[in-house]
Structures are given as structure tokens and as C-alpha cells.
Amino acid sequence: MILDLPDTNTGAINKKIVALREDGGAITLGRVLTLVVAPTTEAILEESIEAANTASREHPCRVIVVLPADPGADQSRLDAQLRVGRDAGANEVVVLRLSGPLAAHASSVVTPFLLPDTPVVTWWPDVAPAVPATDPLGKLAIRRITDATNGADPLASIKGRLAGYTAGDTDLAWSRVTYWRALLASALDQPPYEPITSALVSGLEHEPALDILAGWLACCIDGPVTRAVGELKVELVRPSETITLSRPQQGVTAKLVRTGKPDARIPLARREARDCLAEEMRRLDADEVYYRALQGLDKVTYV
Amino acid sequence: MSECDVRPADWVNPLRDKRDKRMPRIAGPCAVVIFGVTGDLARKKLMPAIYDLANRGLLPPSFALVGFARRDWADEDFGQIVHDAVKEHARTPFRQEVWDRLSEGFRFVQGTFDDDAAFDRLRDTLHKLDAERGTGGNHAFYLSIPPSAFPQVCEQLSRSGLANKPDGCWSRVVIEKPFGHDLASAEALNGVVNSVFPESSVFRIDHYLGKETVQNLLALRFANEMFEPVWNAHYIDHVQITMAEDIGLGGRAGYYDGIGAARDVIQNHLLQLLALTAMEEPVSFSPHELQAEKIKVLSATRLAEPLDVTTARGQYAAGWQGGQEVVGLLDEEGFSKTSTTETFAAITADVDTRRWAGVPFYLRTGKRLGRRVTEIALVFKRAPHLPFDATMTEELGQNALVIRVQPDEGITLRFGSKVPGNAMEVRDVSMDFSYGSAFAEDSPEAYERLILDVLLGEPSLFPVNAEVELSWEILDPVLDYWAAQDREGGKPQSYESGTWGPESAFEMLRRSGREWRRP
Numbered sequence: 001m002i003l004d005l006p007d008t009n010t011g012a013i014n015k016k017i018v019a020l021r022e023d024g025g026a027i028t029l030g031r032v033l034t035l036v037v038a039p040t041t042e043a044i045l046e047e048s049i050e051a052a053n054t055a056s057r058e059h060p061c062r063v064i065v066v067l068p069a070d071p072g073a074d075q076s077r078l079d080a081q082l083r084v085g086r087d088a089g090a091n092e093v094v095v096l097r098l099s100g101p102l103a104a105h106a107s108s109v110v111t112p113f114l115l116p117d118t119p120v121v122t123w124w125p126d127v128a129p130a131v132p133a134t135d136p137l138g139k140l141a142i143r144r145i146t147d148a149t150n151g152a153d154p155l156a157s158i159k160g161r162l163a164g165y166t167a168g169d170t171d172l173a174w175s176r177v178t179y180w181r182a183l184l185a186s187a188l189d190q191p192p193y194e195p196i197t198s199a200l201v202s203g204l205e206h207e208p209a210l211d212i213l214a215g216w217l218a219c220c221i222d223g224p225v226t227r228a229v230g231e232l233k234v235e236l237v238r239p240s241e242t243i244t245l246s247r248p249q250q251g252v253t254a255k256l257v258r259t260g261k262p263d264a265r266i267p268l269a270r271r272e273a274r275d276c277l278a279e280e281m282r283r284l285d286a287d288e289v290y291y292r293a294l295q296g297l298d299k300v301t302y303v
Numbered sequence: 304m305s306e307c308d309v310r311p312a313d314w315v316n317p318l319r320d321k322r323d324k325r326m327p328r329i330a331g332p333c334a335v336v337i338f339g340v341t342g343d344l345a346r347k348k349l350m351p352a353i354y355d356l357a358n359r360g361l362l363p364p365s366f367a368l369v370g371f372a373r374r375d376w377a378d379e380d381f382g383q384i385v386h387d388a389v390k391e392h393a394r395t396p397f398r399q400e401v402w403d404r405l406s407e408g409f410r411f412v413q414g415t416f417d418d419d420a421a422f423d424r425l426r427d428t429l430h431k432l433d434a435e436r437g438t439g440g441n442h443a444f445y446l447s448i449p450p451s452a453f454p455q456v457c458e459q460l461s462r463s464g465l466a467n468k469p470d471g472c473w474s475r476v477v478i479e480k481p482f483g484h485d486l487a488s489a490e491a492l493n494g495v496v497n498s499v500f501p502e503s504s505v506f507r508i509d510h511y512l513g514k515e516t517v518q519n520l521l522a523l524r525f526a527n528e529m530f531e532p533v534w535n536a537h538y539i540d541h542v543q544i545t546m547a548e549d550i551g552l553g554g555r556a557g558y559y560d561g562i563g564a565a566r567d568v569i570q571n572h573l574l575q576l577l578a579l580t581a582m583e584e585p586v587s588f589s590p591h592e593l594q595a596e597k598i599k600v601l602s603a604t605r606l607a608e609p610l611d612v613t614t615a616r617g618q619y620a621a622g623w624q625g626g627q628e629v630v631g632l633l634d635e636e637g638f639s640k641t642s643t644t645e646t647f648a649a650i651t652a653d654v655d656t657r658r659w660a661g662v663p664f665y666l667r668t669g670k671r672l673g674r675r676v677t678e679i680a681l682v683f684k685r686a687p688h689l690p691f692d693a694t695m696t697e698e699l700g701q702n703a704l705v706i707r708v709q710p711d712e713g714i715t716l717r718f719g720s721k722v723p724g725n726a727m728e729v730r731d732v733s734m735d736f737s738y739g740s741a742f743a744e745d746s747p748e749a750y751e752r753l754i755l756d757v758l759l760g761e762p763s764l765f766p767v768n769a770e771v772e773l774s775w776e777i778l779d780p781v782l783d784y785w786a787a788q789d790r791e792g793g794k795p796q797s798y799e800s801g802t803w804g805p806e807s808a809f810e811m812l813r814r815s816g817r818e819w820r821r822p
Contacts, residue, residue: 178325179360185318186329186363190439191308191471196317220317252400256364262437264364265407267357267400279325289323 002087005080010112013080013094020084020092031091033281034115036122037065038106038137044150047273048125049083049093054274056091059281061121063088064113066106066137069097076102078109107136114140119284123277126150128157133166143284145277147172148208158208162294167286174290175276176209179268180245181216184234187243187256196221200235201300202228204249211300212293219296226301307440307471330758332365332439334408334432336425338416338456339447340370340384344479348510349445350385351392352750357405358395359747361755365437367408369428373415381411394748408436416452422459429465440472443757449558450481450492457499466499477506477757480571484562485782486775493768502768506757511572511677512764513749515738516712520579520679521588523706523714530704531584533683535658540701542664543680544576545822546708547672551619551629551800552646556637565616565648565778565785568668572677574601574774575766576708577664580679581654590763594770600654601773607651607663610784612814616795617647617805619671624801629671631800645795646670649808650781667808667819671800676822677708691727698730703820713737 003020005013035056037048045067052063069079077100083093096109114120121143122132128146129135138144148171151157158173188196199221201214211227213234218225221236233246241259247268254268319326335353337345356362370381385406390397410428414421432438442465446456457476460466468474476496483489496505511517524530533539546568552559559567575597581604582596607613620631633640647669654664683702696719705715713736720732756764788794796805803819812818 175325178327181318182326182329182360183364185316185326186331188316188318189331191310193308193311193314217318220320222317253404258437262365262435264437265404266364267360267398267404269400283324285324287325289320289325 001083001085003082003084005082007077008080009078010109013082014112016082017092017094020082031060031062031115031118033059033061033119033121033284034113035061035063035281036110036120036137036141037063037125038122039065039067039125040127042067044125045095048123049095051125051272051274051277052123053088053091053093055278055281056088058278061091061281062113062115063091063093064110065093065095066110067095067097068099068103070099071103073100076100078102105136107140110137110140119143121145121281121284123147123280125273127152129164130160131164131166132169133164142168143280144169145172145280146170147273148212149173149176151208154206154208155211158211158294159297162297165291165294167288167291168284170280170287170290171208171212172273172276172280173208174212174287174293175279176271177213177216178279179271180213180234183245183254183256183266183268184236184243187236187245187258192238192240194238194240196223196236196238198223198237199225200228200233200237201225202230202234203232205229211297212290214300215295215297216289216293217296218299219292224301225296225299226303228303307469309471327359327361328755328759329361330363330366330755331441332363332437333441333443333758334367334369334429334438335443335445335754335758336369336371336429337445337447338371338452340372340381341374342447345447346384346388347392348748348750349447349754350388351394352748352754354385354389354393354402354405355395355748355751356755358393358398358401359751362405362758364404365408365439366405367410367432367436367438368405369410369412369425369432371412371414371421371425373413375413376411378409378411382406382409385409394751408432408438416448416455416459419459419462422463422465426463426465440468442468442473443475443477445477447479450478450483453478453492454495457495461499473504473760474500475504475506475757475760476500477508477754479508481562481566482507482571482771483775484566486772486779489771489775493771497768503762505768506753506762506765507767507771508750508753509571509575509766510749510753511708512575512766513751513753514708514712515747516706516708517576517579518764519714519738520706525584534681536660536662538683539662540682540684541662541817542577542580543682543820544573544580544664544666544678545680545820546572546668546677547675547803547822548668548670549625549672549675549801551624551635551671552632552638553630553635554637556635560638560642560644563616563645563648564668564670565645565650565782569648569650569666570774570778571766571771573666573668574604574777575770576679577604577652577654577666578770580681581656581659581664583656583658588763590761593763594767597766598769598773600656601770601777603655604652604664604773604777605655606777606780607653610781613651613811614781614784615647615649615667615805615808615811616645616785617669617798617808618642618644618795619646619669619800620797622671622800622802624671625674629800631797643789643794645785647672647795647798647804647808649804649811650778651811652777663815665812665819667804669804673801673803673821675710678822679706679708680704680820680822682817682820691729695727696729698728700731705820711737 081095122141132144148157247254252269649667
């Protein structure tokens with residue numbers, strides 16, 4: 001059910017939420033966190049809500065979407081929309097559109113809707129603040145999720161994350177390559193047990209997931225790491241073998257090739273935002289490995 | 304074989320980092336061989352679980368699944384069987400690209416257990432897979448077959464050189480209950496298996512231990528401050544562990560007749576649940592330490608006596624079960640009209656430790672009961688003093704903490720609460736935590752977790768030899784007692800299908816002023 005509440009205030013919205021819950025039975029038990037979603041435009045709104053709804057099936061939560069509607073208006077105005085039941089996954093969605101001077105005070109509007117005594121996660125699906133932890137919406141949260149892929153300049157976005165890093169930050173570009181990393185790591189569990197001397201990451205120019213993957217390799221191995229533009233693949237070079245994990249750009253099946261071993265194929269489709277988001281919400285403690293990967297970005301050679 | 308290179312002691316995988324908690328553990332290259340692929344378990348649980356693991360990206364790129372059975376099948380026929388099983392029973396959605404990759408590694412070997420040539424073919428198939436698919440000489444043998452066939456299969460695996468691997472490669476064997484039918488037979492069975500596979504390579508599946516709620520029992524007890532202080536005889540009156548099934552035994556006579564509920568369920572599942580509920584805190588969560596605590600508590604557990612008043616057994620009679628008219632056990636196909644196999648068993652166990660002195664553990668299980676449910680209920684003592692008039696607390700029962708194992712996994716806390724109104728009246732209410740709503744989708748099926756643990760060589764969730772034998776030691780006296788009754792013309796008390804068991808089970812608790820919960 002979708003319910004519009006034009007030109008309203010937070011008290012009225014909260015009342016309506018309680019009323020809906022009483023009418024519909026106890027549909028909101030057991031929520032584990034509050035997810036604040038802060039898109040900058042309407043363009044990405046529905047997509048973000050859908051991803052949040054899917055992720056909420058794994059992590060029941062209240063979703064609060066807050067976005068500027070008409071920041072240039074003279075008068076402050078709050079328009080709200082409530083979604084419950086089928087339109088909200090395993091949660092309830094509160095969409096808040098802010099106009100006028102109010103647009104600069106999003107956190108004041110969000111605060112009354114935070115669930116008591118449960119963690120808050122803030123997600124910027126497109127453009128993120130330079131230092132997420134000092135942003136008013138970021139201050140509310142223990143986990144701050146950005147997405148360099150949707151930034152204006154993906155490479156600059158992911159490279160800029162280090163300067164603005166605070167423990168608890170993470171980026172969907174990072175969760176997008178979790179399985180790539182896991183496959184590479186488990187390949188190294190097999191013989192020959194030799195150190196990696198160099199690595200190559202190549203793929204689309206505007207795919208920050210590959211940059212962060214290269215950064216991660218650069219901080220893990222003792223040797224040069226190169227990031228190239230071209231076919232999608234990762235190469236790890238050791239004295240007696242080369243491990244290559246590659247995939248057609250739009251494909252769903254990757255190939256793992258190792259010197260002297262049979263080739264292996266494995267399903268490895270690009271991960272959707274919703275799966276990445278669900279993974280981010282699984283652990284709410286600081287991701288130190290992500291921080292190291294950001295630091296490693298400086299050591300990567302771009303060709 | 305080059306695959307079996309031993310990992311140097313000082314080798315550290317540069318891409319692994321303990322702090323990297325989001326990285327999933329993917330199993331190393333390996334092949335799984337299932338004996339008894341045509342069975343129910345293989346079709347409904349094992350094959351779907353393997354697909355689900357593949358779908359979650361937890362199987363290695365070099366993975367193979369080999370079926371072994373008497374049927375005259377080609378690899379494709381076997382593939383079709385797996386396909387149907389996956390379509391019907393898998394937990395995760397069917398994805399063609401996952402299926403295509405997985406099915407490339409399917410092989411089928413036709414043969415019987417006494418056929419040397421068949422096991423030679425199996426060996427050749429596995430070696431070929433090692434070469435073609437890179438399964439690395441690592442093989443897990445899943446014996447989804449009756450225990451009577453274990454000796455022969457183990458012997459064949461040993462003869463064909465599949466059981467013994469050079470260092471650096473592994474061979475593991477997975478076995479399912481029943482682990483014998485009494486202490487002597489369990490020891491014999493363990494002897495047979497251990498003569499071929501060392502205990503560290505034997506994985507005994509008790510699928511209850513793969514369930515999230517059961518693992519959560521450890522988190523609940525040892526990660527919280529709130530529960531442990533009351534988890535003892537000072538506050539707990541008694542413990543009830545129930546596993547009830549609504550299904551009957553039609554078509555399962557071959558397995559069940561002469562086995563009965565106590566051997567089928569109490570010996571393994573319920574005593575494992577008892578061990579996890581009653582054990583002391585392990586010094587760490589390493590497999591060895593966990594087993595040490597379970598073994599300690601099982602060795603302190605014995606049946607309460609006299610057995611005629613502390614145990615009960617029953618057999619379901621015709622009745623209405625969940626809107627369907629059903630026949631009694633004696634009319635089920637395949638059962639003898641004079642069968643004394645029990646379909647309901649209840650026992651009282653005492654745990655002779657300081658923590659549990661005087662707290663009876665009531666364990667019951669049965670077929671054709673009111674509904675399908677498994678739970679552990681800790682029932683608390685009454686408050687020592689109630690500063691209310693008797694009329695105010697008439698409806699107040701005993702507080703209870705219930706761990707719901709299945710279905711609707713979660714935890715319920717029952718306590719007294721004031722009924723709204725201007726009179727003081729206290730009534731029982733429930734506070735619920737439900738797994739399904741707190742962490743919905745990522746909860747894997749028990750078999751997924753257990754099969755992955757076998758492939759990773761992680762033994763925490765598998766009972767060892769000693770646990771199996773201790774469980775039989777606990778249970779044997781009542782099995783002997785019932786057998787003696789049978790010889791004197793006794794038999795299990797009948798109960799109507801769809802109810803909660805025979806009268807003697809209720810009587811068993813009533814004697815001490817207690818009652819079974821309706822789960």
C-alpha cells in the first residue's frame with residue numbers, strides 16, 4: 001500500500017505509521033536496523049527503494065528515504081509518502097521530500113523516525129558527501145555506504161574515499177568484487193605455494209570496483225599491480241604459474257585459467273546493487289580490509 | 304601426484320586476512336561421490352543442497368559430483384535425476400548458468416557394492432576428473448546407504464586405493480544415522496569405518512546440528528549475560544525436549560520396523576540437543592573443545608529410575624490427523640500386525656552435575672503427533688513468594704524459555720504479565736524472537752552448511768565416535784527394559800493419531816506434578 005501525505009510534519013507521519021501498524025496487525029516486529037537512503041535525484045529513487053526492499057528481506061528494517069524536492073523554494077515544505085505491505089518488502093518505507101530551507105536540515109526530519117536502540121545505516125546511492133561521517137545524515141549512522149559507481153567521476157570518487165574515510169565507511173564498489181576476491185584467494189590455497197610477483201587488473205575504464213580490487217591486491221602482495229583498460233580479467237603472476245580469472249564484459253560465466261591445470265568455468269555475474277547492499281548490512285563493524293584497499297590504490301600503476 | 308603437494312608450514316596466503324569477514328570461504332577443488340543416489344535423502348536433500356551451495360558461489364570452479372548406483376544410467380541420465388531433484392527441492396532459484404557449470408562435473412558409475420570392477424571404474428573416473436577438471440585428488444564419499452553396506456563399501460574404497468591419500472590430499476567419508484542400534488553394534492560399526500578412515504576423516508551427519516537455531520543456542524548461552532546466571536538447578540525446574548512429527552510411517556517399514564522412535568531420534572538428535580543445552584562453557588569454540596564439553600556432559604547423563612515410571616512408549620492408532628483420516632501403524636503397509644515397534648518414546652534423563660542436580664530432562668519424540676515441531680523448553684521454578692492474593696495469580700504458570708528449532712525458528716520467553724484493567728490479575732504472555740523475521744534470507748538449509756563443512760574439513764558440527772557411543776550407553780537400559788517387556792507379552796501403549804502421545808507419557812510427568820507443554 002502506498003499512502004501520500006502532502007505538506008505534512010513528522011508528528012503526523014509517525015501517527016499514521018502507528019495507525020497503519022495497528023490496522024494491519026503487528027507487521028513490524030523484529031526489525032534489526034534503520035536504513036536511511038539519501039539519493040540526490042528522483043532518477044535513482046525507485047531503483048534505490050527496490051534495492052532496499054530486497055535487502056530488507058534479509059535484514060528487516062525501516063527504510064527512510066530523504067531527498068530534496070525543490071530546495072530553491074522560499075517556504076519550507078515536507079511531503080511524505082508511506083509504503084507498507086507488498087510495496088515495502090519486509091519493512092516499511094518512509095519517503096520524505098524536502099523543499100525550501102528545510103532541504104538543508106535532512107537529519108532533523110529523519111531523527112524522529114529512527115527505530116529505538118537499533119543501528120542506523122546511511123546509504124548514498126549516487127553522489128556522496130566528501131566526508132560521509134561528518135555529514136548530518138552520516139553522523140546518525142554507524143555504517144555509511146557510498147557507491148562510487150554512480151558518482152559523477154567514478155575513479156575520482158573511489159580515490160577520494162581515502163581522504164574522507166572514517167571507520168564504518170564502505171562502498172558498494174567494494175562489495176561488488178567480493179566473489180572475485182574469494183575466488184582469487186581460494187586459488188592461492190592450492191599449490192604451488194609461491195609468492196605473487198605481480199598482478200594485472202583490466203576492464204572498463206569507469207568501473208571503480210576494479211580499481212578497488214587493484215588497490216586490495218596492491219596492499220596484499222609484494223610486487224607491482226597494474227590497472228589497464230581492456231578486457232575484463234585479473235592476472236596473478238607467480239614464478240611457475242599465472243592465474244587468470246576473466247569474464248566477458250556482459251557475461252555471466254567466468255573462466256579460471258592456471259598454468260598446467262585444466263581450465264575451469266564458474267558462474268560470476270556482475271552483482272546487483274541489492275545484493276551488495278544486503279552484504280553491507282550483514283556486518284556493521286568497521287571494514288579494515290576496505291580501508292587497506294583504499295590505501296593500496298595509491299600503489300597501483302595505471303596504464 | 305602434483306596436486307598433493309604438502310603446504311609448507313610457513314606458507315601464508317597473502318590474500319587472506321582474518322579481518323576480512325565478508326569474504327566467503329569457498330571449498331577447495333574436490334569431488335563428491337554419493338552412494339545411494341536413488342534414495343530419498345539424496346534427491347530431497349543432498350543434490351539440492353549441492354546446487355544451493357553452487358548457486359551461492361561456495362563451491363570451487365573445479366568441482367565434480369559422482370553418482371554410484373546399480374541402475375544402468377549414462378552420465379546424462381544421472382544429470383537428469385539431479386536436475387529434477389534440484390528443480391523440485393532446491394532452496395534458491397534455478398539459474399541456468401549455475402546449472403550448466405555444475406552439470407559439467409557430473410559423472411555416473413554403475414555397479415554394486417560387491418563388484419570390484421565397479422570400484423575400479425569409480426577410481427578411474429575420479430582420476431580422470433582430477434586430470435580433466437582439476438578436482439585435485441580430494442574426494443568426499445557420502446554413504447547414503449543402509450549401515451549394513453558400510454563394511455563392504457569401506458573395504459572396497461580401501462582396496463581400490465581411494466581411502467588412503469598422500470599428505471596434502473584428502474579422502475573423507477560422510478555417514479548418516481543410524482549409527483548402530485545399540486552400544487555393541489555402534490562400536491562394531493565405528494570399528495569398521497575407522498579401520499579404513501581415521502576418525503578425523505569421518506563426518507557423521509546429524510542434520511539438527513546444522514540448523515541455525517541449534518548453533519544459536521551456543522550464542523544465546525555464552526554470548527549473553529542475561530541467561531547464564533539462571534541456567535541451572537537454582538532456577539530451572541525441568542527441561543523438555545520435544546521432536547514431534549505429523550507424518551506416519553507408510554512406506555518406511557523396511558527401515559523403521561524393529562528400530563523405533565528411541566533409536567531413530569532420541570539416541571542422536573535429542574541427546575545432542577540435551578548435550579548442547581546442558582554442557583558447560585567450552586574454553587573456546589574450536590571443534591575439539593566443543594566435543595570435550597559434549598562428551599563430559601553426556602558421560603554425566605543417565606536415565607532416571609525406575610524405568611516403568613520414568614519412561615513411556617506408544618504406537619499410533621488410527622485417527623484424524625490434520626484433517627485427514629489415517630491408519631494406525633499396524634495397518635501401515637509393510638508392518639507386521641503384531642509389531643511392537645514404538646512410534647512414540649519419552650524418557651527422563653538426569654544430568655549428574657552440580658549445575659543440574661535434581662533437574663529432570665524430559666525427552667520425547669513421536670510420529671503422527673499433533674503437529675510437526677521441535678523445541679527445547681527450559682521451564683523455570685515458580686517464584687518462591689507471590690505477594691498477591693491467590694485469585695490474582697490463578698492463571699499464572701511457570702516461566703519458560705523455549706528454543707524453537709523448527710519450524711518458525713526462534714526463541715520464546717513466557718512470563719506473567721498484568722491483564723489490563725483495574726483489578727490485579729496476572730496471566731502468561733509470550734515474547735517472541737523469530738529468526739525468519741530478524742535475518743530472513745541468508746539462513747542456509749542444514750545440509751548446505753554441513754556439506755560445505757565436510758568439504759572445508761571443519762568438524763565442529765559433527766558428533767564424534769565417543770559421543771555416539773555415550774549416547775547408546777545412556778539409552779541402552781531402556782531399550783533392554785522394553786525388549787524384556789515385549790518378551791513377557793507387553794507392547795507400546797496405543798495413542799490416537801493427531802494427539803500428543805499415549806496416556807502413559809502424560810502420567811509420567813503428572814507423577815511429579817508437572818505437565819508437558821503443548822508445543
